[in-house]
Amino acid sequence: xxxxxxxxxxxxxxxxxxxxxxxxxxxxxxxxxxxxxxxxxxxxxxxxxxxxxxxxxxxxxxxxxxxxxxxxxxxxxxxxxxxxxxxxxxxxxxxxxx
Numbered sequence: 001x002x003x004x005x006x007x008x009x010x011x012x013x014x015x016x017x018x019x020x021x022x023x024x025x026x027x028x029x030x031x032x033x034x035x036x037x038x039x040x041x042x043x044x045x046x047x048x049x050x051x052x053x054x055x056x057x058x059x060x061x062x063x064x065x066x067x068x069x070x071x072x073x074x075x076x077x078x079x080x081x082x083x084x085x086x087x088x089x090x091x092x093x094x095x096x097x098x
Contacts, residue, residue, distance in 0.1 A: 002047075005040045006088040006096050009060055012036020013067070013084040017076075033064060040091065047095045056094055063087045 012032055020029025037060055044053040063083035071079035 002096075003039065003043050004092075004096055005043045005056075006092040008036050008040045008043070009063075009091050010084040010088040012040075013060075013063060013087060014080055017067070017080045021076075037061070044091075044095050047098065052094050056091055059090050060087055 012035065016029040016032035016036070018029075019032055020026045023029075037057070040060065041053065041057055044056050048056070063086060067079045067083045070082065073079075074082075
């Protein structure tokens with residue numbers, strides 16, 4: 001069964017942020033983020049080359065890192081939705097659409 005990595009990455013970025021925000025337990029949100037990264041990374045490595053997998057992993061981790069300073073400029077929800085959309089689009093284009 002092919003898992004849609006675009007949905008996994010976007011869902012784990014949004015879900016991890018919401019879980020951390022609502023519970024106040026940031027490591028819990030980080031666990032969701034890490035789990036999403038592991039699942040997506042496994043799928044990327046099955047479908048793509050090591051270079052594409054590395055690029056998608058960097059995009060996912062970079063999106064998480066970028067969401068923090070971006071939130072200070074445009075707000076938390078817009079920042080998280082923006083990085084989730086960019087990550088999902090990259091994942092779909094490089095791994096899911098094939």
